[in-house]
Amino acid sequence: MKKTLALLFLSTSLLIGCGGESKKSEEKQSIKINSSSNEKVKEEGISEVYLSGSDQMKYNKSQITVTAGDEVVLTFEHAGKLPKEVMGHNFVLLKKGTNVQEFGQEALEYKDNDYIPEDSDVIIVHTEMLGGGQKTTITFQAPEKGDYDFICSFPGHVALMNGIFTVE
Ligand SMILES: [Cu+2]
Structure with a gap:
Protein backbone atom coordinates (compact mmCIF):
# COMPACT_ATOMS: atom_id res chain seq x y z
CA MET A 1 0.00 0.00 0.00
CA LYS A 2 2.74 2.41 1.06
CA LYS A 3 4.70 1.69 -2.11
CA THR A 4 1.68 2.16 -4.33
CA LEU A 5 1.04 5.52 -2.75
CA ALA A 6 4.62 6.59 -3.24
CA LEU A 7 4.56 5.54 -6.88
CA LEU A 8 1.34 7.41 -7.36
CA PHE A 9 2.87 10.55 -5.97
CA LEU A 10 6.03 10.12 -7.96
CA SER A 11 4.14 9.74 -11.19
CA THR A 12 1.97 12.72 -10.30
CA SER A 13 5.03 14.86 -9.84
CA LEU A 14 6.50 13.57 -13.08
CA LEU A 15 3.32 14.39 -14.90
CA ILE A 16 3.28 17.89 -13.49
CA GLY A 17 6.88 18.05 -14.58
CA CYS A 18 6.72 21.66 -15.71
CA GLY A 19 8.58 22.95 -12.67
CA GLY A 20 7.54 25.55 -10.17
CA GLU A 21 6.47 25.37 -6.58
CA SER A 22 3.80 22.73 -6.98
CA LYS A 23 6.28 20.22 -8.34
CA LYS A 24 8.60 20.83 -5.45
CA SER A 25 5.95 20.19 -2.85
CA GLU A 26 4.79 17.05 -4.63
CA GLU A 27 8.32 15.72 -4.55
CA LYS A 28 8.61 16.48 -0.87
CA GLN A 29 5.43 14.56 -0.19
CA SER A 30 6.50 11.53 -2.16
CA ILE A 31 9.81 11.38 -0.36
CA LYS A 32 8.06 11.48 3.02
CA ILE A 33 5.58 8.79 2.08
CA ASN A 34 8.33 6.67 0.63
CA SER A 35 10.40 6.78 3.81
CA SER A 36 10.34 4.01 6.41
CA SER A 37 6.93 2.97 7.64
CA ASN A 38 7.87 3.82 11.24
CA GLU A 39 8.23 7.45 10.34
CA LYS A 40 5.13 9.53 10.76
CA VAL A 41 3.96 11.42 7.73
CA LYS A 42 3.62 15.09 8.55
CA GLU A 43 0.06 16.19 8.48
CA GLU A 44 -0.55 19.24 6.32
CA GLY A 45 -0.66 22.42 8.40
CU1 LIG B 1 11.96 22.08 35.20
Whole structure:
Protein backbone atom coordinates (compact mmCIF):
# COMPACT_ATOMS: atom_id res chain seq x y z
CA MET A 1 0.00 0.00 0.00
CA LYS A 2 2.74 2.41 1.06
CA LYS A 3 4.70 1.69 -2.11
CA THR A 4 1.68 2.16 -4.33
CA LEU A 5 1.04 5.52 -2.75
CA ALA A 6 4.62 6.59 -3.24
CA LEU A 7 4.56 5.54 -6.88
CA LEU A 8 1.34 7.41 -7.36
CA PHE A 9 2.87 10.55 -5.97
CA LEU A 10 6.03 10.12 -7.96
CA SER A 11 4.14 9.74 -11.19
CA THR A 12 1.97 12.72 -10.30
CA SER A 13 5.03 14.86 -9.84
CA LEU A 14 6.50 13.57 -13.08
CA LEU A 15 3.32 14.39 -14.90
CA ILE A 16 3.28 17.89 -13.49
CA GLY A 17 6.88 18.05 -14.58
CA CYS A 18 6.72 21.66 -15.71
CA GLY A 19 8.58 22.95 -12.67
CA GLY A 20 7.54 25.55 -10.17
CA GLU A 21 6.47 25.37 -6.58
CA SER A 22 3.80 22.73 -6.98
CA LYS A 23 6.28 20.22 -8.34
CA LYS A 24 8.60 20.83 -5.45
CA SER A 25 5.95 20.19 -2.85
CA GLU A 26 4.79 17.05 -4.63
CA GLU A 27 8.32 15.72 -4.55
CA LYS A 28 8.61 16.48 -0.87
CA GLN A 29 5.43 14.56 -0.19
CA SER A 30 6.50 11.53 -2.16
CA ILE A 31 9.81 11.38 -0.36
CA LYS A 32 8.06 11.48 3.02
CA ILE A 33 5.58 8.79 2.08
CA ASN A 34 8.33 6.67 0.63
CA SER A 35 10.40 6.78 3.81
CA SER A 36 10.34 4.01 6.41
CA SER A 37 6.93 2.97 7.64
CA ASN A 38 7.87 3.82 11.24
CA GLU A 39 8.23 7.45 10.34
CA LYS A 40 5.13 9.53 10.76
CA VAL A 41 3.96 11.42 7.73
CA LYS A 42 3.62 15.09 8.55
CA GLU A 43 0.06 16.19 8.48
CA GLU A 44 -0.55 19.24 6.32
CA GLY A 45 -0.66 22.42 8.40
CA ILE A 46 0.29 20.77 11.66
CA SER A 47 3.67 20.66 13.36
CA GLU A 48 3.71 17.95 15.98
CA VAL A 49 6.27 18.26 18.74
CA TYR A 50 7.15 15.93 21.60
CA LEU A 51 9.19 17.30 24.46
CA SER A 52 9.96 15.71 27.80
CA GLY A 53 11.66 16.67 31.04
CA SER A 54 13.52 14.34 33.37
CA ASP A 55 14.38 13.92 37.03
CA GLN A 56 17.89 15.00 35.98
CA MET A 57 16.50 18.47 35.29
CA LYS A 58 16.87 18.14 31.54
CA TYR A 59 14.73 18.41 28.47
CA ASN A 60 15.10 15.64 25.89
CA LYS A 61 15.88 18.24 23.23
CA SER A 62 17.45 21.68 23.02
CA GLN A 63 16.13 22.48 19.56
CA ILE A 64 12.55 22.39 18.29
CA THR A 65 11.71 23.30 14.70
CA VAL A 66 8.22 23.96 13.38
CA THR A 67 6.81 25.29 10.13
CA ALA A 68 5.62 28.89 9.82
CA GLY A 69 1.86 29.13 9.54
CA ASP A 70 1.34 25.72 11.10
CA GLU A 71 -0.70 24.87 14.09
CA VAL A 72 1.72 23.48 16.66
CA VAL A 73 0.55 20.50 18.66
CA LEU A 74 3.05 20.19 21.46
CA THR A 75 2.98 17.29 23.87
CA PHE A 76 5.03 17.78 26.97
CA GLU A 77 5.75 14.94 29.36
CA HIS A 78 7.52 14.73 32.69
CA ALA A 79 9.25 11.42 32.12
CA GLY A 80 10.66 11.26 35.65
CA LYS A 81 9.19 10.19 38.98
CA LEU A 82 9.81 13.15 41.27
CA PRO A 83 6.81 15.22 42.39
CA LYS A 84 5.98 18.64 41.02
CA GLU A 85 6.99 20.37 44.28
CA VAL A 86 10.64 19.32 44.03
CA MET A 87 11.18 18.72 40.31
CA GLY A 88 8.34 20.45 38.50
CA HIS A 89 8.71 21.07 34.78
CA ASN A 90 6.88 23.19 32.27
CA PHE A 91 7.43 24.57 28.79
CA VAL A 92 7.38 28.34 28.46
CA LEU A 93 7.84 29.91 25.03
CA LEU A 94 9.15 33.46 25.24
CA LYS A 95 8.90 36.36 22.85
CA LYS A 96 11.99 37.35 20.88
CA GLY A 97 14.41 39.50 22.79
CA THR A 98 13.32 38.34 26.23
CA ASN A 99 16.13 38.15 28.73
CA VAL A 100 15.82 34.52 29.77
CA GLN A 101 17.72 34.84 33.05
CA GLU A 102 15.69 37.87 34.09
CA PHE A 103 12.50 36.07 33.25
CA GLY A 104 13.58 33.10 35.37
CA GLN A 105 14.28 35.49 38.21
CA GLU A 106 10.86 37.11 37.92
CA ALA A 107 9.13 33.72 37.79
CA LEU A 108 10.50 32.88 41.27
CA GLU A 109 7.97 35.28 42.77
CA TYR A 110 4.99 33.40 41.35
CA LYS A 111 5.04 30.14 43.27
CA ASP A 112 1.26 30.30 43.74
CA ASN A 113 0.81 30.52 40.00
CA ASP A 114 3.13 27.59 39.22
CA TYR A 115 5.98 30.02 38.54
CA ILE A 116 4.23 31.76 35.69
CA PRO A 117 4.35 35.55 36.09
CA GLU A 118 0.78 36.81 35.93
CA ASP A 119 -0.08 39.25 33.15
CA SER A 120 3.34 38.70 31.61
CA ASP A 121 3.65 40.19 28.13
CA VAL A 122 6.71 38.15 27.17
CA ILE A 123 5.09 34.70 27.23
CA ILE A 124 3.80 33.43 23.90
CA VAL A 125 2.42 30.22 25.33
CA HIS A 126 3.12 27.83 28.18
CA THR A 127 2.06 24.47 29.56
CA GLU A 128 1.01 23.77 33.09
CA MET A 129 3.66 22.68 35.58
CA LEU A 130 3.97 18.90 35.66
CA GLY A 131 5.24 16.36 38.16
CA GLY A 132 6.73 12.95 37.37
CA GLY A 133 4.56 10.77 35.15
CA GLN A 134 2.32 13.60 33.97
CA LYS A 135 1.72 14.63 30.40
CA THR A 136 -0.08 17.48 28.70
CA THR A 137 -0.73 18.72 25.18
CA ILE A 138 -1.10 22.33 24.09
CA THR A 139 -2.06 23.67 20.70
CA PHE A 140 -1.10 27.07 19.38
CA GLN A 141 -0.41 28.96 16.18
CA ALA A 142 3.28 29.06 15.25
CA PRO A 143 4.58 32.60 15.74
CA GLU A 144 6.33 34.45 12.90
CA LYS A 145 9.55 33.01 11.49
CA GLY A 146 12.57 33.23 13.74
CA ASP A 147 14.26 31.80 16.81
CA TYR A 148 12.62 31.88 20.21
CA ASP A 149 13.76 30.72 23.62
CA PHE A 150 11.86 28.09 25.51
CA ILE A 151 12.51 27.37 29.16
CA CYS A 152 11.27 25.68 32.30
CA SER A 153 10.31 28.33 34.84
CA PHE A 154 10.65 26.14 37.95
CA PRO A 155 13.15 27.78 40.33
CA GLY A 156 16.71 27.19 39.19
CA HIS A 157 15.80 25.14 36.15
CA VAL A 158 16.28 27.75 33.45
CA ALA A 159 20.05 27.30 33.60
CA LEU A 160 19.80 23.72 32.34
CA MET A 161 16.32 23.58 30.91
CA ASN A 162 16.34 25.89 27.94
CA GLY A 163 16.38 25.57 24.19
CA ILE A 164 15.66 27.21 20.89
CA PHE A 165 12.27 27.03 19.22
CA THR A 166 12.72 27.77 15.53
CA VAL A 167 9.92 28.73 13.17
CA GLU A 168 11.00 28.35 9.56
CU1 LIG B 1 11.96 22.08 35.20
